[in-house]
Amino acid sequence: MNAETRPLIKPQESGVSTVAAMRAVFSRDMKVAFRQRQDLLNPLLFFVMVVTLFPLGVSPEVSFLREAGAGILWVAALLSVLLSLDHLFRHDFDDGTLEQLVLQPQPLFLLVLAKTLAHWVLTGLPLVLLAPVLGVMVHLEGNSIAVLCLTLLIGTPVLSLIGSIGAALTLGLRSAGVLLSLLIIPLYIPVLIFGTGTVAAATEGAPVGAYVALMGAFLVLAITLAPFAAAAALRISLSNS
Amino acid sequence: MAFDSFTAFIAMEGHGPYVWTCYGVFFLLVAAMMVWSWRRHQAELKSCRRVHEAADGSGRGSAQPTPATFTRVKVSQD
Amino acid sequence: MWQIFHKLGSPKWFFGIATRLMPWLLAGALALLAVGLVWGLAFAPKDYLQGNSYRIIFIHVPSAFLAQSVYIMMASAAVVTLVWRMKLADVFVKAVAPVGLVLTFLALFTGAVWGKPTWGTWWIWDARLTSMLILLFLYGGAIALDRAINDEKSAARAVAVLVLVGVVNIPIIKYSVEWWNTLHQPATFKLTEKPSMPAEMWVPLLLSVLGLYLMFGWLACLRMQTEILVREQRTRWVKEHVLARRAG
Numbered sequence: 001m002n003a004e005t006r007p008l009i010k011p012q013e014s015g016v017s018t019v020a021a022m023r024a025v026f027s028r029d030m031k032v033a034f035r036q037r038q039d040l041l042n043p044l045l046f047f048v049m050v051v052t053l054f055p056l057g058v059s060p061e062v063s064f065l066r067e068a069g070a071g072i073l074w075v076a077a078l079l080s081v082l083l084s085l086d087h088l089f090r091h092d093f094d095d096g097t098l099e100q101l102v103l104q105p106q107p108l109f110l111l112v113l114a115k116t117l118a119h120w121v122l123t124g125l126p127l128v129l130l131a132p133v134l135g136v137m138v139h140l141e142g143n144s145i146a147v148l149c150l151t152l153l154i155g156t157p158v159l160s161l162i163g164s165i166g167a168a169l170t171l172g173l174r175s176a177g178v179l180l181s182l183l184i185i186p187l188y189i190p191v192l193i194f195g196t197g198t199v200a201a202a203t204e205g206a207p208v209g210a211y212v213a214l215m216g217a218f219l220v221l222a223i224t225l226a227p228f229a230a231a232a233a234l235r236i237s238l239s240n241s
Numbered sequence: 242m243a244f245d246s247f248t249a250f251i252a253m254e255g256h257g258p259y260v261w262t263c264y265g266v267f268f269l270l271v272a273a274m275m276v277w278s279w280r281r282h283q284a285e286l287k288s289c290r291r292v293h294e295a296a297d298g299s300g301r302g303s304a305q306p307t308p309a310t311f312t313r314v315k316v317s318q319d
Numbered sequence: 320m321w322q323i324f325h326k327l328g329s330p331k332w333f334f335g336i337a338t339r340l341m342p343w344l345l346a347g348a349l350a351l352l353a354v355g356l357v358w359g360l361a362f363a364p365k366d367y368l369q370g371n372s373y374r375i376i377f378i379h380v381p382s383a384f385l386a387q388s389v390y391i392m393m394a395s396a397a398v399v400t401l402v403w404r405m406k407l408a409d410v411f412v413k414a415v416a417p418v419g420l421v422l423t424f425l426a427l428f429t430g431a432v433w434g435k436p437t438w439g440t441w442w443i444w445d446a447r448l449t450s451m452l453i454l455l456f457l458y459g460g461a462i463a464l465d466r467a468i469n470d471e472k473s474a475a476r477a478v479a480v481l482v483l484v485g486v487v488n489i490p491i492i493k494y495s496v497e498w499w500n501t502l503h504q505p506a507t508f509k510l511t512e513k514p515s516m517p518a519e520m521w522v523p524l525l526l527s528v529l530g531l532y533l534m535f536g537w538l539a540c541l542r543m544q545t546e547i548l549v550r551e552q553r554t555r556w557v558k559e560h561v562l563a564r565r566a567g
Binding site: 243244250253254255256257259260262263264266267270271274275278279281282285286288289290292293294296297 | 356360361362363364365370371372374375378379382418421424425428429432433435436534537538541542544545548549552553557558561562
Binding site for chain 3: 162165170173175179182183185187193194218225229233236237239
């Protein structure tokens, strides 16, 4: 099948509106994910384990953990999102669903956006919900924990969106997992810097509104640009196979 | 000349090792890139020549001229 | 207009032009680098603050400068690959990415060695060095992706998408790294910022920057020619080219 083939049916003729198609893609991904619950738990377990390594490997002192805690949580969240990205398109690619998706009359980037949203709800959101517990374990203060959760709430969708580009580019390649990390980690650096920087500012009692707004700007930028790049990458990867 | 003697030039008032290491690595890497790219180019030229000579040699007997897209060239000549 | 555009995209045409251009590029590069670097090493006055270690600037700045502009050039070629599907743009990106990687490494290495006498340590998490390190990762990612995809055309287009995403991120990365730097270590003094540089310092610097640019031009032409030979091995003009050279 040639992925370059343009759909013959125009969106208005197909009878399914773009929003309905996005909703269908989203709910399908949710349903599939809830049938394989272990896959949902794995990134969370990984997140907890990586955080546990730091007190064991570096120091359990309250002063160290309080200073490094936000960074540890952010790095761990980043790594577990990275770990889960391989699943974003993989199953659909293997069973051919992805080719059908590409051939839909609705714009591909919006369907990719729906898929990425589902990915975030399934991995990013649970990480955000789990973060306060781990924040208490690394002795962060209440205010810092709140800011940390806020930055994760804004930051993890950005991670999923940028990650979708990498997942689409490495689709169907051997050793895709390692390659994906190589491609994506440099692009994650700004989010990481501002995520941890905002918490550091909050810990020092500085106002964080501007930083949070800036992270919001990252999110808007990622939502507008990343799905286009990911859709283009998907077409390339499918024409390759 | 910013230096009084050749030894002063080499020593650079104690900064010599740093400066000369940098210049050494710079020249080494740039030269290595040049030589390596050049050798790869020559090797590729050679392999193209071998492919086309082989095609000419085997095509001479037949009346048909060798087509430009000749698929038999994949056979290793080594 | 379109005819010129097509001609520019033709590998055969480029091959001929490059062959004629390369001796001049090489001669210019060697001459400019020789004059610039000898001037900088032996004749430029000593810096009053950093002493003679500042002479590393004459290779550090050209490498860093070129490392960044090669990435920008690759991004421009990536646009051409994705929009016009011009073969020559694919060839360019594939041919120069390793050169960009080496130049980025050189900028990092010379920066680190320069840091030892200046800051007293090999590595400092300075904003510029850190951005350079991230640029090195971006080059590495592009090369790794190119190697991982077997099909030439798909590889070129996938790398083009990656390079474009990277180039959108570069300003964001730079800005965030600078912000992070002010957060963690206020007021370290910068390697390459001088309030006013005398002409005896900046003229050789300019010469070596230009020299390295020409050197890059030569390398790019040569490596693109090699890549074209690989891709067009079976065409008639390549045959004529290689067989004519044997006879001559």
